[in-house]
Amino acid sequence: MSDKTYPPSAELAASAHINSDTYDTMYAASISDPEAFWGEHGKRIDWIKPYTKVKNTSFAPGNVDIKWFEDGTLNVSANCIDRHLETRGNQTAIIFEPDDPKEQAQSISYADLHRRVCRMANILEELGVRKGDRVIIYMPMIPEAAYAMLACARIGAIHSIVFAGFSSDALGARVNGCDAKVVITADTAPRGGRKTALKSNVDAALLHCKDTVKCLVVKRTGDQTTWIDGRDFDYNEMAFEASDYCKPAEMNAEDPLFILYTSGSTGQPKGVVHTTGGYLVQAAMSHQYTFDYQEGDIYWCTADVGWVTGHSYIVYGPLANGATTLMFEGVPTYPDASRFWQVCEKHKVNQFYTAPTALRALMGQGNEFVERCDLSSLRILGTVGEPINPEAWNWYNDVVGGGRCPIVDTWWQTETGAHMMTPLPGAHATKPGAAMKPFFGVHPVVLDPQSGEIIECNDVEGVLCMADSWPSQMRTVWGDHERFEKTYFSDYKGYYFAGDGCRRDADGDYWITGRVDDVINVSGHRMGTAEVESALVAHASVAEAAVVGYPHDIKGQGIYCYVTLMNGVEPTDELRKELRTWVRTEIGPIASPDLIQWAPGLPKTRSGKIMRRILRKIAENDYGALGDTSTLAEPAVVDDLIENRMNKA
Ligand code: ATP
Numbered sequence: 167m168s169d170k171t172y173p174p175s176a177e178l179a180a181s182a183h184i185n186s187d188t189y190d191t192m193y194a195a196s197i198s199d200p201e202a203f204w205g206e207h208g209k210r211i212d213w214i215k216p217y218t219k220v221k222n223t224s225f226a227p228g229n230v231d232i233k234w235f236e237d238g239t240l241n242v243s244a245n246c247i248d249r250h251l252e253t254r255g256n257q258t259a260i261i262f263e264p265d266d267p268k269e270q271a272q273s274i275s276y277a278d279l280h281r282r283v284c285r286m287a288n289i290l291e292e293l294g295v296r297k298g299d300r301v302i303i304y305m306p307m308i309p310e311a312a313y314a315m316l317a318c319a320r321i322g323a324i325h326s327i328v329f330a331g332f333s334s335d336a337l338g339a340r341v342n343g344c345d346a347k348v349v350i351t352a353d354t355a356p357r358g359g360r361k362t363a364l365k366s367n368v369d370a371a372l373l374h375c376k377d378t379v380k381c382l383v384v385k386r387t388g389d390q391t392t393w394i395d396g397r398d399f400d401y402n403e404m405a406f407e408a409s410d411y412c413k414p415a416e417m418n419a420e421d422p423l424f425i426l427y428t429s430g431s432t433g434q435p436k437g438v439v440h441t442t443g444g445y446l447v448q449a450a451m452s453h454q455y456t457f458d459y460q461e462g463d464i465y466w467c468t469a470d471v472g473w474v475t476g477h478s479y480i481v482y483g484p485l486a487n488g489a490t491t492l493m494f495e496g497v498p499t500y501p502d503a504s505r506f507w508q509v510c511e512k513h514k515v516n517q518f519y520t521a522p523t524a525l526r527a528l529m530g531q532g533n534e535f536v537e538r539c540d541l542s543s544l545r546i547l548g549t550v551g552e553p554i555n556p557e558a559w560n561w562y563n564d565v566v567g568g569g570r571c572p573i574v575d576t577w578w579q580t581e582t583g584a585h586m587m588t589p590l591p592g593a594h595a596t597k598p599g600a601a602m603k604p605f606f607g608v609h610p611v612v613l614d615p616q617s618g619e620i621i622e623c624n625d626v627e628g629v630l631c632m633a634d635s636w637p638s639q640m641r642t643v644w645g646d647h648e649r650f651e652k653t654y655f656s657d658y659k660g661y662y663f664a665g666d667g668c669r670r671d672a673d674g675d676y677w678i679t680g681r682v683d684d685v686i687n688v689s690g691h692r693m694g695t696a697e698v699e700s701a702l703v704a705h706a707s708v709a710e711a712a713v714v715g716y717p718h719d720i721k722g723q724g725i726y727c728y729v730t731l732m733n734g735v736e737p738t739d740e741l742r743k744e745l746r747t748w749v750r751t752e753i754g755p756i757a758s759p760d761l762i763q764w765a766p767g768l769p770k771t772r773s774g775k776i777m778r779r780i781l782r783k784i785a786e787n788d789y790g791a792l793g794d795t796s797t798l799a800e801p802a803v804v805d806d807l808i809e810n811r812m813n814k815a
């Protein structure tokens with residue numbers, strides 16, 4: 167791991183919302199007296215009826231119960247729209263950049279947003295949706311996806327977004343899982359120059375759902391779709407007729423805002439429930455501080471609204487702050503690998519937030535795609551989703567950020583609702599690959615995996631848990647509170663268990679070492695997968711790598727590496743040998759790979775995360791039981807790896 171640190175510039179430290187002194191004071195206050203801290207910061211959003219109670223939470227086994235601001239009432243859409251109308255009605259709320267760069271971008275002002283969300287809310291009411299009802303959103307990355315979310319919030323319906331890349335089976339299961347009344351979709355969705363037939367996927371899904379479920383169809387391309395009168399409704403036609411005012415419903419802070427399934431990296435996805443008040447407070451606060459969002463900035467998060475990152479950091483956080491947020495319909499490599507950077511140049515993006523998987527893919531394409539664009543508007547760069555290898559971090563820092571832009575490596579989860587650990591750009595020096603510091607109100611502890619005891623000092627490694635609740639914490643698994651308690655609160659009693667391992671270095675800074683399930687134990691030495699993978703990726707011939715353990719007669723577990731080579735590099739036995747020596751010198755003999763399999767592709771979730779549990783099964787020769795593969799992006803990748811399993815040494 168690199169020991170290099172990158173302190174904030176004096177200029178940024180002076181101008182940022184949070185500098186190191188304010189961080190220290192605020193952080194200490196947030197931990198010593200959460201009631202007082204959140205009682206104060208809860209006021210950053212507008213309440214219809216102000217809360218008098220702040221925190222009422224218990225992690226006690228068998229009695230996990232989490233409530234924040236429990237007697238306050240508010241409306242999320244009024245917070246994201248109405249309260250900005252007076253001061254910034256004409257300011258752009260959403261910039262829409264379509265898949266095809268030749269198609270015109272759109273700017274939606276806060277006043278426009280208000281009208282459109284009100285219309286969509288009225289349409290939903292016309293379709294019979296009431297407070298507490300569930301609505302599935304299965305949409306491309308178009309502004310109507312944000313309208314749909316905000317329209318649900320406006321009338322108190324609970325939305326559940328299903329990523330548009332999911333199949334009709336996955337969609338149907340989720341419609342039934344939450345007993346949804348309406349599915350909002352689009353005719354077809356352009357992405358990377360191809361089209362997904364969303365409406366026909368809905369048609370297929372609804373064959374297996376109650377016949378009372380209605381479908382609201384947004385016209386994106388105008389492509390023909392089958393139509394069932396009485397079940398299918400034309401959004402564009404209805405919006406024309408609908409009133410452009412809808413009164414926001416008064417919601418309790420603890421009313422559910424949305425249900426969202428986790429990515430499915432480690433098993434069957436969990437239906438995470440987030441509520442209204444605490445979620446919005448922390449999403450808004452972290453958006454402002456983590457990205458040092460300043461008035462007038464253009465902010466772009468490349469995630470899809472189908473993931474929690476899209477919920478908190480494309481829609482709810484930015485809009486609650488009155489920001490300008492960019493929605494991008496396309497992919498990083500269409501029409502070519504400079505698309506991200508062209509969009510940054512075109513819209514003069516100030517904050518750019520993406521995932522390591524995208525960075526690794528773009529890094530493999532060469533620097534000229536970045537260098538041909540003017541990226542001088544960029545101020546802050548962010549990453550989320552997986553540990554970022556130092557190699558990719560350095561590339562992001564040097565080539566994309568020109569060495570000027572702090573990188574915020576944000577560790578968090580669908581379950582946590584908002585950033586949990588991240589450097590704050592004006593307050594902390596960053597280190598390539600480190601999530602650094604807890605966010606305000608976040609109380610991490612490192613536990614010994616066996617004994618469950620807290621490890622107090624620095625320069626230690628263990629499992630990452632939370633000692634206390636934070637406002638945007640998930641409240642339950644939809645319809646299965648027992649699974650909630652079992653998954654997060656039963657392994658280490660009295661703590662929230664994140665499922666990830668971490669290291670706290672000698673300076674007290676945090677590094678996420680990967681999933682606890684992925685830890686490898688080689689001859690009694692415990693190793694995170696991230697470390698070995700980062701060493702492999704640091705080799706000039708390696709584009710991407712995934713490492714798992716497999717049963718080994720002598721060592722207990724051996725190290726099995728799946729390696730994707732850079733474009734044009736030949737897989738040879740020489741190179742295998744070289745990679746072994748390389749890892750040995752980078753980390754030490756204990757980490758020396760036992761087996762290296764060339765992998766043209768790696769199995770990933772649809773949000774782009776490596777699914778090591780599947781690679782583990784292949785390494786163990788246990789193809790019969792690959793587990794839940796419903797969130798796997800490209801099943802063919804797995805077949806290929808199984809077929810070529812013998813191509814290793
Ligand atoms: P599932 O819970 O269904 O297995 P998942 O954990 O991938 O899927 P998400 O909630 O999308 O679902 O992802 C959260 C996880 O992503 C974290 O627990 C962590 O393992 C990883 N992660 C996210 N951000 C970072 C980061 N900055 N550094 C390291 N790991 C990260």
Ligand code: MG
Nearest residue numbers: 428432579665
């Ligand atoms: Mg998870």
